[in-house]
Amino acid sequence: MANGITPTEPSMHFSPDLITPSLPVPHHATATPIFQSSSFLFDSYAQIADVFAGRSDRYIYSRGDNPTVSELEALIARLEGTESARGFSSGMAAICGAVMPFVTAGDRIVTVEHIYSDAFRLFETVLKRFGVSVTYVDGRDTQALIDALPGAKLVYLESPTSWTFRLQDVAAVGEAARRLGVISVIDNSWATPIFQTPAALGIDLIVHAASKYLSGHSDTLGGLVAGPKALIGKIDHEATHLYGGRMSPVDAFLILRGMRTLELRMQAHRDSGLYLARRLADHSLVTAVHHPGLLVERPKGLTGFGGLFAFDLADGVDVEGFCNALRVVRIGVSWGGPESLMVPGQAACGLAGAANSFRRFGVSPRTIRLAVGLEPVAVLEQDVLNAISSAQRAAA
Ligand SMILES: Cc1ncc(COP(=O)(O)O)c(C=O)c1O
Numbered sequence: 537m538a539n540g541i542t543p544t545e546p547s548m549h550f551s552p553d554l555i556t557p558s559l560p561v562p563h564h565a566t567a568t569p570i571f572q573s574s575s576f577l578f579d580s581y582a583q584i585a586d587v588f589a590g591r592s593d594r595y596i597y598s599r600g601d602n603p604t605v606s607e608l609e610a611l612i613a614r615l616e617g618t619e620s621a622r623g624f625s626s627g628m629a630a631i632c633g634a635v636m637p638f639v640t641a642g643d644r645i646v647t648v649e650h651i652y653s654d655a656f657r658l659f660e661t662v663l664k665r666f667g668v669s670v671t672y673v674d675g676r677d678t679q680a681l682i683d684a685l686p687g688a689k690l691v692y693l694e695s696p697t698s699w700t701f702r703l704q705d706v707a708a709v710g711e712a713a714r715r716l717g718v719i720s721v722i723d724n725s726w727a728t729p730i731f732q733t734p735a736a737l738g739i740d741l742i743v744h745a746a747s748k749y750l751s752g753h754s755d756t757l758g759g760l761v762a763g764p765k766a767l768i769g770k771i772d773h774e775a776t777h778l779y780g781g782r783m784s785p786v787d788a789f790l791i792l793r794g795m796r797t798l799e800l801r802m803q804a805h806r807d808s809g810l811y812l813a814r815r816l817a818d819h820s821l822v823t824a825v826h827h828p829g830l831l832v833e834r835p836k837g838l839t840g841f842g843g844l845f846a847f848d849l850a851d852g853v854d855v856e857g858f859c860n861a862l863r864v865v866r867i868g869v870s871w872g873g874p875e876s877l878m879v880p881g882q883a884a885c886g887l888a889g890a891a892n893s894f895r896r897f898g899v900s901p902r903t904i905r906l907a908v909g910l911e912p913v914a915v916l917e918q919d920v921l922n923a924i925s926s927a928q929r930a931a932a
Pocket residue numbers: 626627628629652698723725726745746747757758759870
């Protein structure tokens with residue numbers, strides 16, 4: 537490896553589908569074309585009648601299906617090892633699509649502390665308004681998670697969690713949920729199918745914020761849900777057609793283009809992230825590093841790591857001074873692109889509005905979330921270390 541790290545796990549799977557289109561492409565093009573059409577034509581009454589009656593699967597209207605979006609859906613389903621998948625206009629639209637069609641007033645869902653802040657807001661505001669209750673469990677406690685399942689409709693995991701990067705025993709929860717008839721959902725945006733395939737661990741529905749690593753270039757938003765035909769059928773009927781937050785053909789094209797380099801990019805994010813996490817863990821002015829690769833116990837079912845992690849600055853370092861001293865790492869939300877970005881916990885804790893997950897679950901104002909991009913890792917290391925030492929002086 538260029539930065540001297542030995543990969544933690546050599547078992548990444550390669551899929552030729554990542555590189556070239558799998559569906560027949562007009563004129564044998566190497567890249568999937570953008571089918572920028574809202575509607576599709578029929579030559580006769582019989583054709584449209586057949587489609588309406590479900591006797592033919594021709595394209596009708598792009599809120600239902602579109603060939604460019606279908607190509608991406610087929611690709612993510614193959615990578616995740618599921619029967620089917622559906623594309624949405626953002627990761628949040630995908631989370632809504634994976635959860636809302638399955639719950640009704642009086643139901644209860646189980647989830648983990650420190651889930652993505654807007655998933656938390658969705659559960660706390662919209663779901664609760666519609667009479668769905670939510671149980672939050674420390675996801676590191678597998679038995680507590682399993683004990684919360686009886687009587688629940690759905691369990692929603694995010695392994696690792698946002699900001700604190702806590703893992704769940706995905707296989708144990710998946711098995712228990714299946715035994716108890718509870719639908720299981722996981723946000724797999726951080727690991728991507730390159731490092732974690734939750735369907736193989738017994739999880740029903742896999743959600744992706746494709747805005748992150750899958751697209752990989754910070755130039756688009758998108759979401760995906762992969763799972764068995766029966767569950768995707770229900771999502772299809774309700775979320776894709778009726779909520780209408782469908783992925784556009786251009787976004788599907790951009791995500792497909794990004795995914796052609798997914799495997800290489802994930803190797804770089806993994807190696808640089810782990811290198812910086814280890815370097816910061818040894819730093820006298822860093823009190824904690826939140827990165828699953830630093831756990832003594834080997835994470836189950838996870839064969840590699842995303843480049844997003846967090847660390848806590850010691851009291852002697854001024855958080856604001858640290859942020860302003862960075863020269864290469866930029867201040868900005870989101871992650872998964874080529875540029876390194878950071879968000880200070882101090883600002884996130886001050887997020888306006890109801891249902892602030894940072895305050896609710898106790899994210900430290902001294903936590904810095906760092907999305908390690910694709911710059912040379914030595915440049916990033918220098919930048920972060922310089923910023924720590926200049927902020928130390930500012931605090932002094
Ligand atoms: C872990 C995680 N899941 C889901 C989302 C939502 O994705 P989107 O911004 O595309 O709606 C995000 C966005 O930051 C995220 O960090």
